[in-house]
Amino acid sequence: GENVEQHPSTLSVQEGDSAVIKCTYSDSASNYFPWYKQELGKGPQLIIDIRSNVGEKKDQRIAVTLNKTAKHFSLHITETQPEDSAVYFCAVSPYNNNDMRFGAGTRLTVKP
């Protein structure tokens, strides 16, 4: 089955700096790659996603890049703010979206 690895497990940055989180996957049939933000006591919140026919997608301070050949994708957060502090999860899904696999998560801390 699909194996998703996420790095780093923890990341601490200064407010205003950039943060990058990387994920690799094993199943070449996967074609949907979302990123979720989870705050304490809440369910995961979809923040950005990308499909296999796109190499990069940006939404304000957040961007995701995908390299299908190398089977890895990354989340980029620019101009980080203290409210960006949370656990971030990458996920991978096949075309029919019925078996989404998550990475182990990255705890991001943004220091003011």
Place this chain on the structure above:
Amino acid sequence: ETGVTQSPTHLIKTRGQQVTLRCSSQSGHNTVSWYQQALGQGPQFIFQYYREEENGRGNFPPRFSGLQFPNYSSELNVNALELDDSALYLCASSLQGTSYEQYFGPGTRLTVT
């Protein structure tokens, strides 16, 4: 637009008991997926329901079962509870055939003693 809701928020059960968790999907969504999230880990896919039938299942034993109702809401049932079943149970709704996005509810925290 109504988001995904789950009930109850918290639940404490004893080993060997049975539990039912409930999920109401976001308005306009026809598919519900269930996940188990152990402390400090990513969510693990349990199963997905579409058109009231199971539409994919992760690596969970048969004592984990589910239902989907005509209004697209769903239940997760767990029989013969074990201590390792203690976790946050999340449901996510989506619109099958149109988009991939899954939107999560706040979860039900289950503690098995």
